[in-house]
Amino acid sequence: MIQEQEFLELNEVLQENFNIFQLLDIETKEVHYSKVLSKFLDPLGNHGLGDQFLKLLLKTLIRDPSRHTKFNDLAIEYIDIDCSSMDDVFVNVEQTILSKRRIDIFIQINFERETWIIVIENKLFAKESPDQTTDYARELAKKYPEHKYKKICIYLTPNGDHPVSNEFIPCSWEEIYQIITTLLKSPDLREAVRMFLTHFSNSIKVFIVDNPKLDELCEKLFNKYPEVLDFLLEKYAKFKSSPVTERIKFLESQLKKLYQKDWEFFMGYNWINFFKKDWKELQDRYSWVEKKTQYFSLVTFQLQITDKNDLRLYFYSYGYERDSMRRAFKGNFIDDVEKTHSMYNQYLNTNLNTNNMFHYIIAHEQDQKDDIIILKLLQDELGKILKEYEPILEKNIRELTKVDTSHW
Numbered sequence: 001m002i003q004e005q006e007f008l009e010l011n012e013v014l015q016e017n018f019n020i021f022q023l024l025d026i027e028t029k030e031v032h033y034s035k036v037l038s039k040f041l042d043p044l045g046n047h048g049l050g051d052q053f054l055k056l057l058l059k060t061l062i063r064d065p066s067r068h069t070k071f072n073d074l075a076i077e078y079i080d081i082d083c084s085s086m087d088d089v090f091v092n093v094e095q096t097i098l099s100k101r102r103i104d105i106f107i108q109i110n111f112e113r114e115t116w117i118i119v120i121e122n123k124l125f126a127k128e129s130p131d132q133t134t135d136y137a138r139e140l141a142k143k144y145p146e147h148k149y150k151k152i153c154i155y156l157t158p159n160g161d162h163p164v165s166n167e168f169i170p171c172s173w174e175e176i177y178q179i180i181t182t183l184l185k186s187p188d189l190r191e192a193v194r195m196f197l198t199h200f201s202n203s204i205k206v207f208i209v210d211n212p213k214l215d216e217l218c219e220k221l222f223n224k225y226p227e228v229l230d231f232l233l234e235k236y237a238k239f240k241s242s243p244v245t246e247r248i249k250f251l252e253s254q255l256k257k258l259y260q261k262d263w264e265f266f267m268g269y270n271w272i273n274f275f276k277k278d279w280k281e282l283q284d285r286y287s288w289v290e291k292k293t294q295y296f297s298l299v300t301f302q303l304q305i306t307d308k309n310d311l312r313l314y315f316y317s318y319g320y321e322r323d324s325m326r327r328a329f330k331g332n333f334i335d336d337v338e339k340t341h342s343m344y345n346q347y348l349n350t351n352l353n354t355n356n357m358f359h360y361i362i363a364h365e366q367d368q369k370d371d372i373i374i375l376k377l378l379q380d381e382l383g384k385i386l387k388e389y390e391p392i393l394e395k396n397i398r399e400l401t402k403v404d405t406s407h408w
Helices: 005-016 030-041 052-063 065-073 078-083 132-143 173-184 191-207 212-224 226-239 243-259 277-285 323-338 371-400
Strands: 089-096 102-110 115-122 149-157 168-172 263-267 271-276 299-305 311-317 356-363
Touching (some): 005 212, 030 052, 030 089, 030 102, 030 115, 052 065, 052 149, 052 168, 149 173, 212 226, 243 271, 243 299, 243 371, 263 277, 277 371, 299 371, 311 323, 323 356, 323 371
Parallel strands (some): 115 149, 149 168
Antiparallel strands (some): 102 115, 263 271, 271 299, 299 311, 311 356
16 A cells, blocks of 8 residues: 555655644644634734734635625724724633633734624534534623624634524635735745744645545545555554543543442543443343443443543433433433532533533643643542432432333
């Protein structure tokens, strides 16, 4: 395979577009793209570009007829963007809103007579979760009412996909790439900034935006060697060494020391699934799930290092024979939990249409903390959460053994 012309050409493209994102093994980490983009959108950043990047983004959006309507509604004209001095600007990454969820990039521009709020939801390698932009728009409207602020909400994806909410306007990473290309033509650009922007644009070109040449080379290799590539992909997580994998391995080993007697553990590239052994035994005995699998139980806890570089804890409820059974189980669980008035109740997912039951951030910026600190945070929070919720889960699972679930 490595002697094939397609393989040689693919390798050549990747070598030509070498960039620091690949070197640091973050070329597919959404949060890092958001951080870099936010720095260049900040007129006060030490890149020396001032408000050029920010203005180029806004002018790119307003020039497009399909997006111009939003600016009309806000009474913002091209000249307002082009001629305004954007020197009183606040830029933040992962800005918390009312529900404690976080907007990827938040920008506040203060003018003499008005304030603009620009929010960017960056979706690189994942789709919008159910009603995500709708929820964000509703919360932003409460926190930043229209009579006080002019809000521009941007949904940034590789191909400019449309979000669920009409309050968000689509934007593509191809457009970001073109903005960077424009900036790189400037003779006044400092050499260090030019080099970094070149690395950034190379990473966008290879790993984010559609690249027909790369797609063609990959397709030919996939068609010629499907069995080999399937085998390699299956083994990839096991053999690829990365800081994420090493941390997950460490945490799994420590969790096993604490809970091995009663819990099962399974590890992937960036996650650990774990569940009570007797819950798994009950689900198999009563055939509560469609497919018997070693990786999931009726209720599965998942510890995951996300693309946003958080260490998160989830509960999922998987694979019931009937969805009505899952909904009833989750509804009963939520009812019982809400009676406890636990401090963790705000992290419950009460939407009965989803498998996700609970999601809690153990640590932000987990790679900035050493293993011992992360382990201590995990042990403290997991211990409290299990104390609150394990008895309730146990009760609801045991009650299923007494109920005729065939009609659910």
